[in-house]
Amino acid sequence: MPLHAKSADGERLAVHTMTTKPLSLAEAAEAYASRGIGGISVWVETLAGLTNSAAKQIIDDAGLKVPALVRGGFFCAANEHDRQERVDHNRRLIETAAALEAEMLVLVVGALPGQPLDVQRGWVRDGIEGLLAEAQSSGVKLAIEPLHPMYAADKSCINRITEARQICEAIDDAQVGVAVDVYHVWWDPELSDEIRRLGETNRIFGFHLCDWRVPTRDLLTDRALMGDGCIDIAGIRGEVEAAGFEGWNEVEIFSEEHWASDQGEYLDKIVERYRTATSAAGH
Amino acid sequence: MPLHAKSADGERLAVHTMTTKPLSLAEAAEAYASRGIGGISVWVETLAGLTNSAAKQIIDDAGLKVPALVRGGFFCAANEHDRQERVDHNRRLIETAAALEAEMLVLVVGALPGQPLDVQRGWVRDGIEGLLAEAQSSGVKLAIEPLHPMYAADKSCINRITEARQICEAIDDAQVGVAVDVYHVWWDPELSDEIRRLGETNRIFGFHLCDWRVPTRDLLTDRALMGDGCIDIAGIRGEVEAAGFEGWNEVEIFSEEHWASDQGEYLDKIVERYRTATSAAGH
Numbered sequence: 001m002p003l004h005a006k007s008a009d010g011e012r013l014a015v016h017t018m019t020t021k022p023l024s025l026a027e028a029a030e031a032y033a034s035r036g037i038g039g040i041s042v043w044v045e046t047l048a049g050l051t052n053s054a055a056k057q058i059i060d061d062a063g064l065k066v067p068a069l070v071r072g073g074f075f076c077a078a079n080e081h082d083r084q085e086r087v088d089h090n091r092r093l094i095e096t097a098a099a100l101e102a103e104m105l106v107l108v109v110g111a112l113p114g115q116p117l118d119v120q121r122g123w124v125r126d127g128i129e130g131l132l133a134e135a136q137s138s139g140v141k142l143a144i145e146p147l148h149p150m151y152a153a154d155k156s157c158i159n160r161i162t163e164a165r166q167i168c169e170a171i172d173d174a175q176v177g178v179a180v181d182v183y184h185v186w187w188d189p190e191l192s193d194e195i196r197r198l199g200e201t202n203r204i205f206g207f208h209l210c211d212w213r214v215p216t217r218d219l220l221t222d223r224a225l226m227g228d229g230c231i232d233i234a235g236i237r238g239e240v241e242a243a244g245f246e247g248w249n250e251v252e253i254f255s256e257e258h259w260a261s262d263q264g265e266y267l268d269k270i271v272e273r274y275r276t277a278t279s280a281a282g283h
Numbered sequence: 284m285p286l287h288a289k290s291a292d293g294e295r296l297a298v299h300t301m302t303t304k305p306l307s308l309a310e311a312a313e314a315y316a317s318r319g320i321g322g323i324s325v326w327v328e329t330l331a332g333l334t335n336s337a338a339k340q341i342i343d344d345a346g347l348k349v350p351a352l353v354r355g356g357f358f359c360a361a362n363e364h365d366r367q368e369r370v371d372h373n374r375r376l377i378e379t380a381a382a383l384e385a386e387m388l389v390l391v392v393g394a395l396p397g398q399p400l401d402v403q404r405g406w407v408r409d410g411i412e413g414l415l416a417e418a419q420s421s422g423v424k425l426a427i428e429p430l431h432p433m434y435a436a437d438k439s440c441i442n443r444i445t446e447a448r449q450i451c452e453a454i455d456d457a458q459v460g461v462a463v464d465v466y467h468v469w470w471d472p473e474l475s476d477e478i479r480r481l482g483e484t485n486r487i488f489g490f491h492l493c494d495w496r497v498p499t500r501d502l503l504t505d506r507a508l509m510g511d512g513c514i515d516i517a518g519i520r521g522e523v524e525a526a527g528f529e530g531w532n533e534v535e536i537f538s539e540e541h542w543a544s545d546q547g548e549y550l551d552k553i554v555e556r557y558r559t560a561t562s563a564a565g566h
Contacts, residue, residue, distance in 0.1 A: 113497045113513040117470065150433040152470035153497045153513045159470055187400065187435035187442055214396045214436045216502060230396040230436045 014039025179206030199243025227277030297322025462489030482526025510560030
């Protein structure tokens with residue numbers, strides 16, 4: 001398959017910079033664009049040493065769009081003062097997202113080990129409400145990303161779409177929705193129902209792709225390339241699209257194995273697998 | 284604290300032989316009994332090389348009771364023939380459980396990577412129904428143990444109490460219930476409701492204790508001793524008991540770290556932590 005072949009499909013394909021962690025923003029932008037990948041979701045880590053305007057220039061020069069700035073959130077802290085600091089930090093991230101013309105800021109909401117998860121979800125709601133004015137004025141959407149229950153202790157007190165949706169409904173603002181990552185939600189018996197419910201109120205903001213390796217050797221950095229795991233990605237994508245989602249398909253893979261490989265060849269595989277392993281048409 | 288102090292509390296304490304994996308059945312039985320631990324839940328692996336009657340003699344000599352034989356289940360296989368073999372294997376495990384006078388056989392239900400989880404849960408229901416006659420005639424209960432969603436790919440297609448309860452309700456037999464392991468269910472936003480629902484039909488058969496280490500370094504063998512992690516064990520135990528559970532508190536910890544330690548000292552700690560970190564009275 002020619003690397004430079006653009007397709008209608010490829011134009012909905014985005015890659016998270018953390019997927020190709022060894023690449024700088026400039027290297028990633030060039031490598032993505034040259035393969036017909038239309039979007040780059042930018043991790044804050046990839047911006048280190050760059051001004052927002054320099055980063056924006058790199059992305060524009062490559063002709064890429066920015067689905068998301070990743071990651072804000074982490075609202076859970078032991079006291080009011082620290083929680084306010086987290087909100088302030090997110091306020092600055094919204095500014096960065098706006099400078100990059102990112103559609104959304106992805107919120108990984110955080111968790112404080114040993115604290116009741118429902119209490120923590122209250123902090124998350126408070127934190128997001130504290131950001132609404134900035135989200136509205138900047139046009140940057142806020143996307144709550146539920147993380148897999150194996151991260152409930154210390155990374156996210158929101159572990160199903162259900163709880164993310166409930167917070168969205170409680171806040172009831174068009175700027176607040178959900179990023180659905182197949183890795184985190186594929187196991188949920190209520191997944192189909194929840195995707196449908198999110199769709200009814202246009203709250204699917206982001207859709208993230210990777211796969212669940214069998215066996216998974218590490219809790220954090222052993223995600224698989226689409227097609228190399230057990231997730232019915234095409235099925236979930238079909239449901240998300242049936243629910244009205246028309247946004248980017250964002251490839252987000254943390255993998256020591258893939259980070260250690262040639263990143264150009266890896267991106268070729270990502271493009272191929274996006275075509276062959278993420279939609280019913282690819283089969 | 285004297286090692287040999289028996290207490291009303293200690294008499295409800297049981298330990299899974301896999302918790303002290305380096306010990307033989309005879310070593311484990313002696314070590315548990317000498318510390319006032321009243322129950323031993325026997326893993327099939329610990330029976331290797333022993334006849335059922337020899338194992339029973341060892342357990343009787345130590346004056347221990349057997350809450351559970353661990354583990355049956357693994358009903359999920361690609362074809363009818365293989366699934367029937369799994370059922371037959373469970374039938375033999377029920378015989379072993381009866382020989383040991385175990386209250387229940389714990390069912391880890393299995394999973395087949397890439398197959399729809401709801402389809403697999405149908406296989407599980409079929410498999411358990413195929414064992415009802417033996418469960419009834421032997422008096423051995425069948426306890427479905429939901430496993431954490433991080434095991435959904437290849438170990439268990441039942442990842443919440445909800446789905447275990449639904450299968451119990453569909454089968455509707457007093458011999459079929461649930462083993463609640465805090466490690467697997469602590470994160471579930473519906474945990475309290477589900478424990479209450481299980482209690483209403485007397486379907487809490489087993490209650491397993493350990494803790495969730497922060498950070499967890501391995502998906503399988505990095506469970507923590509009660510009090511060394513983030514789970515509100517006392518809170519969950521209180522709910523289970525409020526729901527009418529009067530059975531054993533079974534300590535089930537897989538931990539390379541603890542297996543590498545002195546098992547006698549480790550059991551002393553288990554007894555101490557059972558008293559101090561698993562009930563509101565211990566605080």
